[in-house]
Amino acid sequence: MLKIELLEGFIAVAQSGNLSKAAEKICRTQSTLSLQIKKLEESVGQELLIRGNKGVTLTESGKTLLNYAYKMTQLHLQALDDLKDCVNREVIRLGVPTDYIKRYLKSCLLEFIREFTCIELVIDTDVSGNLYKRLKQGDFDLIVATHWQPPVQGELLFERKFIWVAAKNGQAHLRSTIPMALYPENCPIRAQVFANHQLSMRPINVLLSTPSPDALCMAVETDLVVAPIAEFRVTDKMQILDPIEHGLPPLPMFNESLYVNPETQTATTLQLISLLKSNVQELADVRSVN
Numbered sequence: 001m002l003k004i005e006l007l008e009g010f011i012a013v014a015q016s017g018n019l020s021k022a023a024e025k026i027c028r029t030q031s032t033l034s035l036q037i038k039k040l041e042e043s044v045g046q047e048l049l050i051r052g053n054k055g056v057t058l059t060e061s062g063k064t065l066l067n068y069a070y071k072m073t074q075l076h077l078q079a080l081d082d083l084k085d086c087v088n089r090e091v092i093r094l095g096v097p098t099d100y101i102k103r104y105l106k107s108c109l110l111e112f113i114r115e116f117t118c119i120e121l122v123i124d125t126d127v128s129g130n131l132y133k134r135l136k137q138g139d140f141d142l143i144v145a146t147h148w149q150p151p152v153q154g155e156l157l158f159e160r161k162f163i164w165v166a167a168k169n170g171q172a173h174l175r176s177t178i179p180m181a182l183y184p185e186n187c188p189i190r191a192q193v194f195a196n197h198q199l200s201m202r203p204i205n206v207l208l209s210t211p212s213p214d215a216l217c218m219a220v221e222t223d224l225v226v227a228p229i230a231e232f233r234v235t236d237k238m239q240i241l242d243p244i245e246h247g248l249p250p251l252p253m254f255n256e257s258l259y260v261n262p263e264t265q266t267a268t269t270l271q272l273i274s275l276l277k278s279n280v281q282e283l284a285d286v287r288s289v290n
Contacts, residue, residue, distance in 0.1 A: 095143035129186030158284035170223035
């Protein structure tokens with residue numbers, strides 16, 4: 001086994017070219033340093049130094065070992081620094097709606113992960129209703145959630161417009177019973193679709209329930225269903241439907257708000273909250289690529 005203490009002494013000798021100067025540099029006696037070099041040579045089974053009247057030089061084995069010695073001592077110091085800095089490693093539990101996670105990662109969360117290397121950011125995705133319920137149960141330190149009413153216990157980040165879409169030049173939206181794709185139960189968008197559906201409107205047949213916006217949009221583009229989606233997700237393969245003209249439930253403006261668990265807030269969670277707030281414009285911008 002190559003002990004770090006022996007390698008550090010060997011590096012000092014290699015750099016000084018003299019046992020006496022090396023011993024002074026690492027605060028050891030010359031005899032102690034000589035003994036360390038002898039132990040190191042016994043460990044590797046090779047002669048490492050050529051001793052002469054003008055000092056010492058490295059053997060070929062010594063030159064080879066020196067390269068490894070530098071790497072091993074540097075790694076040793078790095079490990080100590082990392083362990084010292086992360087001795088009280090903090091975990092932050094964040095909940096984000098499934099359909100927005102990519103946008104949040106690109107705008108600010110990756111920046112947080114890159115800066116706070118001793119923080120473990122645990123991100124879970126779910127529909128907003130479930131996120132809010134789980135926050136109350138203590139599963140999260142903070143969440144971002146969507147609702148159609150102003151937040152009572154949360155802080156409004158921005159408003160998000162949802163619209164009805166169908167495939168461009170498609171037929172699904174013309175059927176007497178509307179084939180529909182929606183986000184799952186406990187999603188506020190889904191809740192408002194059913195809450196605002198009137199008997200005078202065309203009946204609804206839910207063919208797809210999914211937390212994935214990509215799956216939902218794909219089903220629309222292939223003319224299987226119509227769906228309510230965030231305005232920024234509209235593609236050139238879709239057409240926007242007027243709810244009055246097509247007998248669809250009206251959709252309110254939805255807000256995206258920040259909710260915290262007051263019992264688990266730390267200086268670091270406050271920094272994450274500040275980062276989220278500072279990126280509000282980018283998060284809300286419908287022109288951003290998701």
